[in-house]
Amino acid sequence: MHCLTQKITPMKKKVFDITGRPVKTYKLGRTCQFCGEPIADQERASKTHCTRYKDEFGIVHDCKRKKHQLKTQLQEDVLLDFSARHREYKRQIEKVIAAHGDQVTTEVLVAYNVNPGDNLSYNYHSGLLYAEMLGYRIISNPNLNTHKIEKHDNS
Numbered sequence: 001m002h003c004l005t006q007k008i009t010p011m012k013k014k015v016f017d018i019t020g021r022p023v024k025t026y027k028l029g030r031t032c033q034f035c036g037e038p039i040a041d042q043e044r045a046s047k048t049h050c051t052r053y054k055d056e057f058g059i060v061h062d063c064k065r066k067k068h069q070l071k072t073q074l075q076e077d078v079l080l081d082f083s084a085r086h087r088e089y090k091r092q093i094e095k096v097i098a099a100h101g102d103q104v105t106t107e108v109l110v111a112y113n114v115n116p117g118d119n120l121s122y123n124y125h126s127g128l129l130y131a132e133m134l135g136y137r138i139i140s141n142p143n144l145n146t147h148k149i150e151k152h153d154n155s
């Protein structure tokens with residue numbers, strides 16, 4: 001038989017617990033920037049992450065550090081995208097040279113998805129744009145829309 005007589009008493013707002021310590025409140029709605037756990041109003045104003053702690057398995061939980069690691073990971077992902085893109089440009093540049101030679105129009109570069117504007121570094125000299133790509137240098141003449149492709153000596 002079920003017993004449904006348990007009384008539900010309305011929660012009374014307490015300021016101190018039985019040990020006399022202030023009870024934590026969460027009225028400010030602050031949360032950990034990494035895991036979203038609430039941060040008590042009583043914590044210092046500069047607190048933006050959970051307090052670092054060690055769980056029963058001895059694993060250290062450190063939200064601040066984890067967020068930093070995640071940031072670094074994101075930067076590394078950007079770097080991986082960047083190098084993948086440039087390896088792809090290199091493959092495409094080789095196709096351009098094989099099909100059209102080393103002096104081409106903008107249309108040809110566009111057709112092969114080679115973008116000298118997305119370079120490793122560049123220089124302007126005498127009205128020409130020198131774009132350093134992976135393995136190659138593309139010397140562009142913006143007036144004529146022509147591009148001369150040079151292979152880097154060291155590749």
Ligand SMILES: [Zn+2]
Nearest residue numbers: 032035050063
């Ligand atoms: Zn956290």
